[in-house]
């Protein structure tokens with residue numbers, strides 16, 4: 001009789017690549033448009049891409065005219081920039097800044113491949129708070145789409161999300177500043193708690209801060225995204241079973257957000273940027289800022305209101321939210337808020 005040991009069923013791997021490195025098709029969108037369309041139709045963003053938010057609203061506010069000079073302070077994938085360049089139609093000039101040394105050259109190639117030239121745009125690997133260093137006297141419009149790009153979130157090696165394991169880095173420019181794992185090690189429990197509350201309104205800030213510090217005091221390290229999430233889960237372990245899983249997920253999202261804001265000095269940069277904008281806008285020049293959480297939106301709102309009261313801005317508007325359709329087809333748009341101002 002033959003050996004009747006049952007054969008193990010080969011595990012079905014699924015039709016679509018699961019790991020970031022396997023998503024070669026999505027990473028070459030020009031070649032695999034059908035797959036890209038499929039991912040987008042499900043309300044997701046294909047790996048290596050970023051879908052620009054509230055494009056129509058921003059373009060309609062700017063009402064771009066030939067020969068205008070603009071600044072896209074957060075180039076990212078270049079989606080907004082490409083639309084702006086299309087409106088400029090090879091007249092005027094668009095400057096764009098981004099901290100990200102990994103994505104910027106890819107975006108530059110993408111814009112060149114789309115038929116725009118160095119006469120049309122100049123990219124600057126700069127923090128937007130230093131946009132005055134570009135040397136342009138005045139702008140007709142300035143756009144900032146704050147936060148991180150989908151490419152940054154989706155790349156496990158950058159450490160922006162607990163969904164994948166990777167080094168706990170979270171720097172937008174990996175050559176500047178210190179990565180999140182070092183930063184955490186140098187903070188006291190009180191400082192971590194303050195950071196979690198100030199940057200993300202974290203409900204369990206005290207518990208998470210204490211769990212992080214306890215880990216270090218036991219000689220352990222928190223060098224990866226999954227290691228940090230494990231510590232967050234341990235801090236919330238006492239919660240009732242019915243709410244625990246959801247609470248851990250939300251606390252992890254907020255903790256990563258808070259850490260990212262801290263590591264990249266996001267509030268300081270935004271504050272300095274907002275202060276400089278009116279100095280570099282022409283009369284009637286326009287600024288549009290997309291923000292994604294209350295901390296950012298508060299700063300934008302305060303700055304716009306202050307400059308309106310001082311007569312420096314003639315008009316402010318917002319917050320405007322994306323349409324239901326946009327949120328339906330791009331879940332990353334759901335927390336977006338657009339505020340606009342016009343220089344007196």
Ligand SMILES: C[S@@+](CC[C@H](N)C(=O)[O-])C[C@H]1O[C@@H](n2cnc3c(N)ncnc32)[C@H](O)[C@@H]1O
Nearest residue numbers: 052074076077078079080098099127128145148
């Ligand atoms: C949401 S993405 C922008 C996406 C872009 N609007 C598009 O349509 O592709 C935000 C980008 O801003 C960059 N960024 C964030 N803070 C910055 C800062 N202070 N200075 C320069 N770039 C910054 C990030 O590196 C990221 O690439």
